[in-house]
Amino acid sequence: xxxxxxxxxxxxxxxxxxxxxxxxxxxxxxxxxxxxxxxxxxxxxxxxxxxxxxxxxxxxxxxxxxxxxxxxxxxxxxxxxxxxxxxxxxxxxxxxxxxxxxxxxxxx
Amino acid sequence: xxxxxxxxxxxxxxxxxxxxxxxxxxxxxxxxxxxxxxxxxxxxxxxxxxxxxxxxxxxxxxxxxxxxxxxxxxxxxxxxxxxxxxxxxxxxxxxxxxxxxxxxxxxxxxxxxxxxxxxxxx
Numbered sequence: 001x002x003x004x005x006x007x008x009x010x011x012x013x014x015x016x017x018x019x020x021x022x023x024x025x026x027x028x029x030x031x032x033x034x035x036x037x038x039x040x041x042x043x044x045x046x047x048x049x050x051x052x053x054x055x056x057x058x059x060x061x062x063x064x065x066x067x068x069x070x071x072x073x074x075x076x077x078x079x080x081x082x083x084x085x086x087x088x089x090x091x092x093x094x095x096x097x098x099x100x101x102x103x104x105x106x107x108x
Numbered sequence: 109x110x111x112x113x114x115x116x117x118x119x120x121x122x123x124x125x126x127x128x129x130x131x132x133x134x135x136x137x138x139x140x141x142x143x144x145x146x147x148x149x150x151x152x153x154x155x156x157x158x159x160x161x162x163x164x165x166x167x168x169x170x171x172x173x174x175x176x177x178x179x180x181x182x183x184x185x186x187x188x189x190x191x192x193x194x195x196x197x198x199x200x201x202x203x204x205x206x207x208x209x210x211x212x213x214x215x216x217x218x219x220x221x222x223x224x225x226x227x228x229x230x
Contacts, residue, residue, distance in 0.1 A: 001170075033216045035153070042203060042223055043145075043153065048216040086153050090213040095167050097143065097217070102152035 002091035004100035011106040020072040020103045022087030030089045032070040038083040082107045110134040110219045112204045117224030130187045130204030138182040141207035146200035194228045
């Protein structure tokens with residue numbers, strides 16, 4: 001089955017840029033979606049189809065996808081961005097949604 | 109406003125059964141696929157099952173295949189997940205989530221419910 005690999009944790013200071021990676025075999029050929037889950041809350045979609053932002057998501061959130069790696073980029077990180085972030089793709093071989101293991105973003 | 113409201117979570121014994129449901133509002137329910145995703149304590153998100161808009165296409169994670177059954181009632185805007193032969197590893201918060209269209213590579217999960225807690229214990 002298709003595997004997505006994320007770093008367990010990323011730490012940045014307020015105002016800096018956070019980059020969260022998601023590795024998968026030829027992931028550039030798939031559409032990647034990113035979800036944010038703050039402690040005790042439901043997940044929220046923050047980036048879909050590699051780089052599109054749903055309404056209400058700040059422009060500080062952006063995404064890229066090429067080759068074997070997709071990246072979620074959060075510029076001007078704020079304390080409220082502290083959360084777990086998950087990448088997600090549809091694996092057409094197995095007809096299953098696949099999530100990465102998640103990355104905990106800590107704002108120092 | 110899109111809303112998804114889960115219910116039915118409970119404490120159940122190992123080997124038992126439970127049915128969780130999701131009531132939807134704020135969109136044309138019969139035009140969207142619906143998924144269940146869970147998060148076990150200390151773990152990440154895990155996809156469980158997806159049902160297409162019309163109910164004719166159903167998909168399951170290997171970890172629940174043969175034990176869980178997803179269904180939907182389009183006139184009443186509800187989706188259910190029947191869980192049988194429950195194991196301790198099924199303990200999790202179960203989220204109902206909307207696909208932004210049909211099932212497949214050209215869709216995304218765009219809205220989530222607040223979740224319902226299922227605890228399986230001996």
